[in-house]
């Protein structure tokens with residue numbers, strides 16, 4: 001049984017070796033020649049995609065796949081309303097944000113209305129990484145300190161500063177000196193009182209940062225703990241840790257790149273599930289249904305503090321085209337009732353997956369909420385030991401069954417389920433039937 005720790009980009013990665021269809025082989029060759037060492041592809045047989053709609057992706061060989069992995073096209077692949085809004089804006093005008101135009105304000109006001117009072121300023125960026133990079137700067141300016149506490153398998157993005165707070169990206173060398181990592185809030189690490197166990201771990205990490213001279217700038221967490229393996233219960237478990245962070249003079253930064261925009265099924269934002277009030281909220285991926293738009297929401301005083309010392313301008317943040325994408329995505333999310341829908345279909349799917357435990361070998365615990373679920377793949381003999389190799393085989397077998405899915409967790413043994421929010425109950429059944437068919441084949 002393999003129980004090897006895995007880097008996030010190594011999960012379900014194409015490693016070569018298998019015979020490939022000729023069109024795929026040709027594209028892989030061209031890609032490797034130009035992208036070099038940074039090329040990362042999924043699957044033993046990479047997919048050559050030609051089109052997509054709702055929760056489905058079509059490939060050049062005429063196959064159709066159920067996409068359970070993709071939280072970027074959050075309201076559905078190629079949603080006609082988003083496509084129309086972006087196309088119309090691009091045909092009209094597009095520019096950077098040092099001019100006035102209407103749609104960015106319609107969007108900013110509508111989006112900020114979904115936040116608690118006090119979080120009333122937004123800086124538009126293009127990626128989650130930029131949003132988190134800015135959040136780190138806000139926390140440093142506010143606290144005068146440089147130390148951060150994150151979770152052990154967290155991923156927060158790709159800038160130099162953000163890579164430092166993303167333990168799941170480290171290949172060698174371990175953590176940056178100003179960063180402390182604590183186990184994500186699960187029972188295995190923190191016992192039955194997850195909230196208190198997590199708060200104690202955060203408190204010890206803050207003490208260590210203070211003792212080492214870095215001081216404490218902030219606690220940064222993905223509020224669904226996606227790359228840690230998906231942890232959502234019991235609701236409220238973040239409360240004591242956030243209090244510890246604030247009492248210690250740091251900011252609480254909620255990274256909503258994964259859970260945000262309704263995915264958890266109980267409201268717009270993952271942090272709300274835990275009844276906590278962030279100082280900074282970062283967002284990205286699902287925000288423009290595939291168009292690159294992201295943002296950092298914060299209090300006016302924190303933003304002013306940073307902007308007193310440094311200007312902030314982002315050429316492609318807040319363009320009219322980005323605003324069109326964001327506004328149309330938010331309208332669809334709200335007007336098609338997709339948050340409530342994610343809650344309903346997510347519960348149905350979670351229940352179906354929970355019922356597989358015990359009847360199918362290797363199926364472990366299911367966690368999560370709404371349409372963000374994690375399913376552990378474990379050693380069939382003891383029903384417990386994480387089985388990263390088993391998860392990897394299952395991911396490839398699911399692909400053969402026409403289902404796309406990813407992995408998470410320190411050993412890559414948790415199936416990460418986060419489809420577009422328009423997933424139907426019949427799609428959930430399709431996934432469960434595929435798992436049963438694969439399980440029966442052994």
Ligand code: PMP
Nearest residue numbers: 127128129155156157222257284
């Ligand atoms: N935060 C989290 C929790 C993420 O999962 C990601 C991307 N996977 C990021 C930040 C970075 O977002 P981006 O890739 O848009 O820079």
